[in-house]
Amino acid sequence: MSITSALSSALSGLAANSRAAGVVSANLANIQTEGYGRREIALSQDAVATGGGVRVSGIIRHVDSAVLSDRRAADSDLAQSQTRANFLKGVQASIGTPDSNGSLSSLMSALEASLVTAASRPEATDRLQQVSLRAAEVTGAFNDISDSIQNQRMRAEEQIEASVRGLNSDLEQVHRINIQIQIAQRKGADTSGLLDHRQVVVDRVAELIPIREVARDDGAIALMTPGGTLLVDSGSARLEFTRTNVIAPHMTLEGGLLSGLRINGEQVAPAGMRSPIEGGRLSAMFDVRDTLAVDAQRQIDALARDVIERFQDPAWDTTVGAADPGLFTDQGGRFDVTSETGIAGRMALNLAVDPTKGGDPQKLRDGLGAVALGPVGNAARLHGLADAFAARSSMASGDLGGAAGSASQHIASMVSQLSQTVLAEDRVSSFAAVRQSGLAEALAQDGVNSDDETARLLLIEQAYAANARMIQTLDEMMDTLLRIG
Numbered sequence: 458m459s460i461t462s463a464l465s466s467a468l469s470g471l472a473a474n475s476r477a478a479g480v481v482s483a484n485l486a487n488i489q490t491e492g493y494g495r496r497e498i499a500l501s502q503d504a505v506a507t508g509g510g511v512r513v514s515g516i517i518r519h520v521d522s523a524v525l526s527d528r529r530a531a532d533s534d535l536a537q538s539q540t541r542a543n544f545l546k547g548v549q550a551s552i553g554t555p556d557s558n559g560s561l562s563s564l565m566s567a568l569e570a571s572l573v574t575a576a577s578r579p580e581a582t583d584r585l586q587q588v589s590l591r592a593a594e595v596t597g598a599f600n601d602i603s604d605s606i607q608n609q610r611m612r613a614e615e616q617i618e619a620s621v622r623g624l625n626s627d628l629e630q631v632h633r634i635n636i637q638i639q640i641a642q643r644k645g646a647d648t649s650g651l652l653d654h655r656q657v658v659v660d661r662v663a664e665l666i667p668i669r670e671v672a673r674d675d676g677a678i679a680l681m682t683p684g685g686t687l688l689v690d691s692g693s694a695r696l697e698f699t700r701t702n703v704i705a706p707h708m709t710l711e712g713g714l715l716s717g718l719r720i721n722g723e724q725v726a727p728a729g730m731r732s733p734i735e736g737g738r739l740s741a742m743f744d745v746r747d748t749l750a751v752d753a754q755r756q757i758d759a760l761a762r763d764v765i766e767r768f769q770d771p772a773w774d775t776t777v778g779a780a781d782p783g784l785f786t787d788q789g790g791r792f793d794v795t796s797e798t799g800i801a802g803r804m805a806l807n808l809a810v811d812p813t814k815g816g817d818p819q820k821l822r823d824g825l826g827a828v829a830l831g832p833v834g835n836a837a838r839l840h841g842l843a844d845a846f847a848a849r850s851s852m853a854s855g856d857l858g859g860a861a862g863s864a865s866q867h868i869a870s871m872v873s874q875l876s877q878t879v880l881a882e883d884r885v886s887s888f889a890a891v892r893q894s895g896l897a898e899a900l901a902q903d904g905v906n907s908d909d910e911t912a913r914l915l916l917i918e919q920a921y922a923a924n925a926r927m928i929q930t931l932d933e934m935m936d937t938l939l940r941i942g
Contacts, residue, residue, distance in 0.1 A: 464931050469503055470509030470924035474917050481914045489906045492657035494518040495905045496649055498775045518649045519688040520656070521903045528896035529663035533737040533890040536664045540741035541749065542882040544609055548753050549879050551605035555838050558902060561598045562872060565764075565865050567591050569846050576839035588839075593806045593813070597786060599761045603706065603802030606754050613746040614715075618700040620665050620739050621718070627658050628680070628693040634658070635677035635689070642675045652676070662688070667736035679835050686720060686733040706754050706799030709745045718743070725776060753858070754799070756871060759855025761785070762800040764864050765792045767848065773841030776824030782807055783844065784825070797854060 472700025480496045487493040496516050503512040529918040575584040634655040641648045655678070663670055663681065668688065671679040679688040688694045697719040701708070706716040710727075718734070726732040727743035733741050769783030777783065782791040788803045796935060810816045810826045821840055823831035840942040849861040857870045 460931055460934060467924045467927040467931065469512060470776040471921060471928070473513055474924065475919040477917045478914065478921070479821070480516065481910050481917065482906045484910050485907060485914075488680075488907060489918040492660065493608075493905070494649065494656070495903070503625070509622065510869050516647045516649050517834060518652055519903055522670075522901060524896060524900045524903070529660065529670075529892065530667060531889065531896050532664045534661065534916055535893045536738035536888070537741040537804060538882065538886040538889045540738050542879070542886045543742065543881055544613075544745045545879045546705070547609055547840045548574045548602075548606060549875055551602045552757075552875065554826075554874065554876075555751050555869065556824065559598075561595075561602065561650060562865065562868050563771070564591070564598050565868055566594050567844065569865065571725035572839060572843040572846060575651045576836045576843055577841055578743050579822045579836040579935075580833035585821050586812055588821055588842075589806065589810050589812055589816070589818040592784060593811060595764070596804045596806050598620050599757065599764075599801040599804045602757050603754065603799065604758070604847040607704055607802070607837070610746050610750040613742045613750070614700055614704060616743050617746070621696045621698040622740065624662060624665055624696055624739070625693075626819065627662050629690050630658050631655060631678070631680060631689045631852055632693040635673075639675040639677055648676055663737070665737045666734045672931055682733045683736070696720055697722070704746075706758070706802065710877055711750060715746070716798075754801070755803045756788045756796050756855050756857075757851055758869060759857070760868055761853060762792070762797055763852050764866055765800070765804065766853070767850075768842065769862060770845065772840055773845055774824050774826070776826035778826065781826065784810070794853070801849075870926040 469816050480498050484495055485591075489707060496515050496518055499515045499517050500511050501511040501514040552614060555562040555566075557563065568588070571584070571588045571591045575581070575588050578584055588893050594788065634651055638648045638651045638655070659668070659670065659678075659680065660738060666688070667683050668680050669683060671681065673679055673690070678689070678795055679687065681687045686694075699716040701715055704715070710717055718725055720733070725734070728740040728747065729744075732743075733742055765783065765785040765787070768785055769779050771779065771783075774783070782789070785809055786792070786805050786807050787796065787800060788805055789808060792800065808814050808816050810818050810820050812818055819830060820827055820834070821842070822835060823829075826840060847863045849863055849866075853860045855871075857867060857874065860870075862870065874882055
């Protein structure tokens with residue numbers, strides 16, 4: 458080997474090692490950077506240079522595409538289950554548990570106890586007032602539960618709007634990055650940074666909508682849902698959703714009062730097995746708005762109806778006409794079974810016995826329609842109220858089955874059913890979280906390892922020093938030859 462070729466080889470080695478050191482340094486600096494794929498230089502023999510040597514033929518970005526795809530699917534599953542579980546826990550918190558203060562169960566028990574206490578001394582106005590106050594607390598609890606359910610529907614509506622807006626932006630961004638990668642590859646430039654950025658954007662999409670990634674020419678990708686709906690290819694799909702500013706219990710997607718979802722102008726099912734986007738956070742938010750919240754509202758309305766109708770029966774109060782409301786009302790009027798939807802939010806204490814609204818609690822003893830005070834020792838109506846509360850009857854609506862029970866027993870059945878549903882959804886979330894964590898760890902194993910990179914850097918430094926020593930030796934040889942000449 459001539460001195461010139463040896464020098465050329467050593468110089469190419471220096472350049473390659475310098476580039477390799479830069480790549481390792483970048484790996485270490487981005488060890489915590491989201492979406493960063495570990496880099497490694499690709500070396501090949503320099504057939505052009507005299508005497509050979511090496512050249513950097515490119516930068517290899519290491520990402521296990523199969524594990525990445527599985528982790529994205531796990532992200533979608535986890536986002537869906539967490540969204541559903543969070544809603545159910547919100548409903549559970551608003552209803553409360555029997556052993557918690559202020560829960561619907563405890564307030565109903567307090568009302569029942571106050572009726573029994575008042576019936577033992579019907580002349581005691583303070584006890585009658587306690588019945589009115591406990592009854593008002595029950596109506597307030599039903600109102601708050603209904604409001605909580607509708608507020609969660611409204612939050613889901615707002616999140617759907619924000620998610621659709623973000624999806625449109627991310628899908629367009631993936632399309633633009635595809636174009637940039639294709640241009641960079643044709644120019645022979647490094648595309649690793651663009652690939653990192655695209656991975657982060659696609660990960661965001663996958664959390665909202667389950668996707669499949671399909672490789673295209675020159676480093677581009679296509680994105681589609683598991684059902685085959687194309688989201689990104691030669692262009693990007695456009696999702697459309699119109700937010701409703703206020704949601705009431707009677708408003709549903711099926712009734713045409715709430716917006717569905719359009720993809721490229723075509724109406725699609727936003728949730729359920731027939732939905733092309735089923736499985737991510739977006740479909741779960743539609744599920745909350747259109748199914749879970751509607752079911753929860755129907756259940757609490759059925760319980761409110763049961764309580765109202767128990768005390769609306771004129772058998773316990775002959776002073777009330779057939780068209781007049783009972784102890785509990787529908788915003789002051791008599792409850793009509795055709796207006797059950799949303800009754801929990803409209804339920805109110807009869808103004809005639811509400812002391813905070815100018816009512817007289819003594820009418821609980823004398824009759825809601827009484828025009829004068831009756832015998833103060835007459836506890837018949839109070840006993841009638843207590844009996845109505847404890848009477849075993851089947852609920853006229855709802856999903857608690859046809860078993861007969863008291864008002865408190867029906868509420869306890871609903872609390873138990875809800876607890877079981879929350880527990881089941883928690884199990885799904887826990888499994889999804891474990892699976893997602895395991896896949897994320899598997900993906901990280903192919904990422905940057907600080908120990909490996911440090912060892913690689915030491916080898917690079919040794920190779921760099923060897924090439925530098927070669928150049929120094931060649932320089933000394935040249936000096937010797939010049940002196941001899």
